[in-house]
Amino acid sequence: MKDVFKIGGREINSRLLLGTGKFSSNKLIPEVVETAGSQVVTIALRRVDPAYEEENIAAYVPGNCILMPNTSGARNAGEAVRIARLARAAGCGDWVKIEVITDNRYLLPDNYETVKATEILASEGFVVLPYMSPDLMVAKKLVEAGAAAVMPLGSPIGSNRGLRTKELIRILIDEIPLPIIVDAGLGRPSEAAEAMEMGAAAVLVNTAIATASDPVAMARAFRLAVEAGRLAYLAGPGETQEFARASSPLTGFLRD
Amino acid sequence: MMSFYNVLGRYKNFDFERFFEQTSDESIQRIIAKSRLTELDYLNLLSPRSEIYLEEMAQRAHRLTIQHFGRVIFLYTPLYLANFCVNQCVYCGFQIKNELKRKKLTLAEVAHEAEIISATGLKHILILTGESRRESPVSYIRECVEVLKKYFTSISVEVYPLEEHEYAELISAGVDGLTMYQEVYNEEEYAKLHLAGPKRDYRFRLEAPERACRAGIRTVNVGALLGLGEWRSESFFTGIHADYLQNAFPEVEVSISPPRIRPQVGGFQPGFKVTDKNLVQLMLAFRLYMPRGGITISTRERADLRDRLVKLGATKMSAGSCTAVGGRSDSESAGQFEISDERSVAEMAGMLYGQGYQPVYKDWQML
Amino acid sequence: MKIMLNGKEEFIEAGMTLDVFINLKGYNPEHIIIVYNSEIVSRESLAGFKMKDNDKIDLVKFVGGG
Numbered sequence: 001m002k003d004v005f006k007i008g009g010r011e012i013n014s015r016l017l018l019g020t021g022k023f024s025s026n027k028l029i030p031e032v033v034e035t036a037g038s039q040v041v042t043i044a045l046r047r048v049d050p051a052y053e054e055e056n057i058a059a060y061v062p063g064n065c066i067l068m069p070n071t072s073g074a075r076n077a078g079e080a081v082r083i084a085r086l087a088r089a090a091g092c093g094d095w096v097k098i099e100v101i102t103d104n105r106y107l108l109p110d111n112y113e114t115v116k117a118t119e120i121l122a123s124e125g126f127v128v129l130p131y132m133s134p135d136l137m138v139a140k141k142l143v144e145a146g147a148a149a150v151m152p153l154g155s156p157i158g159s160n161r162g163l164r165t166k167e168l169i170r171i172l173i174d175e176i177p178l179p180i181i182v183d184a185g186l187g188r189p190s191e192a193a194e195a196m197e198m199g200a201a202a203v204l205v206n207t208a209i210a211t212a213s214d215p216v217a218m219a220r221a222f223r224l225a226v227e228a229g230r231l232a233y234l235a236g237p238g239e240t241q242e243f244a245r246a247s248s249p250l251t252g253f254l255r256d
Numbered sequence: 257m258m259s260f261y262n263v264l265g266r267y268k269n270f271d272f273e274r275f276f277e278q279t280s281d282e283s284i285q286r287i288i289a290k291s292r293l294t295e296l297d298y299l300n301l302l303s304p305r306s307e308i309y310l311e312e313m314a315q316r317a318h319r320l321t322i323q324h325f326g327r328v329i330f331l332y333t334p335l336y337l338a339n340f341c342v343n344q345c346v347y348c349g350f351q352i353k354n355e356l357k358r359k360k361l362t363l364a365e366v367a368h369e370a371e372i373i374s375a376t377g378l379k380h381i382l383i384l385t386g387e388s389r390r391e392s393p394v395s396y397i398r399e400c401v402e403v404l405k406k407y408f409t410s411i412s413v414e415v416y417p418l419e420e421h422e423y424a425e426l427i428s429a430g431v432d433g434l435t436m437y438q439e440v441y442n443e444e445e446y447a448k449l450h451l452a453g454p455k456r457d458y459r460f461r462l463e464a465p466e467r468a469c470r471a472g473i474r475t476v477n478v479g480a481l482l483g484l485g486e487w488r489s490e491s492f493f494t495g496i497h498a499d500y501l502q503n504a505f506p507e508v509e510v511s512i513s514p515p516r517i518r519p520q521v522g523g524f525q526p527g528f529k530v531t532d533k534n535l536v537q538l539m540l541a542f543r544l545y546m547p548r549g550g551i552t553i554s555t556r557e558r559a560d561l562r563d564r565l566v567k568l569g570a571t572k573m574s575a576g577s578c579t580a581v582g583g584r585s586d587s588e589s590a591g592q593f594e595i596s597d598e599r600s601v602a603e604m605a606g607m608l609y610g611q612g613y614q615p616v617y618k619d620w621q622m623l
Numbered sequence: 624m625k626i627m628l629n630g631k632e633e634f635i636e637a638g639m640t641l642d643v644f645i646n647l648k649g650y651n652p653e654h655i656i657i658v659y660n661s662e663i664v665s666r667e668s669l670a671g672f673k674m675k676d677n678d679k680i681d682l683v684k685f686v687g688g689g
């Protein structure tokens with residue numbers, strides 16, 4: 001049976017989503033994307049800085065990829081909506097990762113504003129992937145608001161601390177009828193594999209690859225880890241369970 | 257929010273036989289060990305093949321029940337307010353075609369019955385009527401609730417399906433629970449068994465629990481009358497109905513009942529057999545599927561079986577039941593069906609203590 | 624006249640068109656997105672686009688991000 005991964009009705013051939021921030025040189029990006037096998041690649045929108053000429057990142061992303069702008073920099077729903085509309089108007093397609101952060105100490109997302117932005121953008125036809133702190137009630141509201149996937153954090157952005165929110169993410173995987181994509185915090189391939197084994201639909205990795213000594217090799221390691229984790233999930237690992245007959249049977253009285 | 261009617265629609269042409277043929281021992285064993293079951297995992301556990309794993313399911317169900325509910329069984333009792341009914345449900349003693357003394361309790365009689373019941377220590381009551389908007393309208397039910405409020409801390413209703421605002425009216429009068437059996441989820445069977453009256457409206461009944469939840473009810477209890485339809489698929493629909501409600505209304509306490517059809521005036525013969533073993537399988541499968549879902553067992557079941565079900569996932573049981581209107585003070589009148597466990601509340605409590613369980617008369621009270 | 628460029632005040636010659644302004648600032652319109660009073664301005668319409676007093680211009684572009 002084919003293992004199909006769909007977001008917003010579109011089939012995606014890789015469960016490793018890739019961020020393009022923090023690379024030592026944008027020139028690395030084409031090879032990293034290709035090695036990672038990623039099809040969904042995130043980018044950001046910024047005001048130009050007259051002090052130095054930045055390159056156009058989109059030019060470094062292979063043409064067959066889906067460019068997914070994030071709304072980083074937004075501090076409330078209104079700003080996130082504005083950034084998303086600008087990105088679409090600038091020819092970026094319909095996909096958007098909502099990221100609303102008001103907390104500068106831990107960089108944790110503002111779930112409340114995220115729900116509001118999701119609702120507005122989904123109604124405007126965007127394929128909305130909200131980044132959030134794993135919370136079941138918020139995830140349910142995101143489903144109602146029309147999100148295409150839910151992206152809980154494994155640990156704070158850029159912290160490389162791994163899957164600290166595991167139990168909460170497991171609940172989202174069990175209860176939410178949308179792809180759960182673990183975003184932020186995954187520092188090692190083994191952590192990505194763990195998320196995939198649990199049943200996450202995909203992971204989004206940026207810092208761990210961008211800041212590795214050899215980003216291309218690390219991209220390959222993540223790719224393999226994501227595939228291995230997915231395979232393990234599909235294979236249905238045997239659970240540890242006492243299958244011995246209990247000393248006092250509860251159903252011994254049943255005859256028919 | 258999608259209605260449960262649409263959810264059920266997904267299974268309209270589902271081939272249950274074929275699905276059951278494809279179940280395997282490995283998958284059943286794996287499902288029994290899983291921490292969160294999917295809809296189809298649940299169906300796997302309802303399969304004939306799963307019968308050989310009943311003991312494994314029982315051990316796990318027992319542990320899960322203790323983990324989530326403790327060693328307690330909530331006790332309640334039904335109070336029939338009126339047996340006027342305009343419907344023709346072929347399996348029911350109160351249906352319009354049956355000759356019986358029709359009666360509805362006056363408010364004074366309601367108070368009298370309430371006194372008799374509350375003397376047993378019970379604080380939870382389930383009130384029932386047949387469907388007659390003329391003889392037992394919402395206003396009458398509300399007046400009864402106002403009387404009963406003085407005696408009980410929790411009042412559930414098992415009456416004909418209402419509109420959302422009517423549920424809201426009863427809730428503000430003091431009702432906190434709804435029991436609504438779909439009787440049979442299979443829509444064609446439903447049409448054959450409900451020959452006349454407003455109850456022929458399948459969808460209005462099916463969506464009643466949703467309306468009550470929207471109106472702010474605290475607990476809902478759904479179920480199929482076992483014996484009216486094929487029990488495996490009916491149990492499946494009951495389970496996914498409970499799951500739907502729990503998802504759509506996370507704040508509501510959801511439970512199921514697996515009532516097996518009982519002999520009643522009119523002598524209807526159920527079309528499908530449901531054995532004790534079947535009943536147990538359904539309870540265990542549901543417990544594994546919804547570890548926090550309640551399971552209510554009525555006095556339709558025999559005392560010896562009910563004693564066993566305490567450790568097989570049950571969370572709530574009726575006691576000291578009577579299915580006739582005013583039957584506690586007047587033993588002449590005919591009941592809706594015959595009960596099988598005639599024990600008093602005190603005897604039930606004794607049985608529970610004997611098994612190491614605590615009977616709970618009062619679960620909660622609105623402050 | 625006064626305009627706001629990326630949130631900062633600038634004083635420019637009255638009636639200047641957008642293409643001239645972008646050029647003056649040294650940007651290549653192919654590489655940036657021009658947002659004028661919250662609306663995107665297409666590259667084709669830059670030439671005839673007259674700026675007015677107190678207008679807001681944001682020049683944005685795509686950069687790396689996660």
Ligand code: SF4
Pocket residue numbers: 341342343344345348349350351352385386387455
């Ligand atoms: S089951 Fe209810 S609605 Fe049907 S005849 Fe009996 S009392 Fe009336």
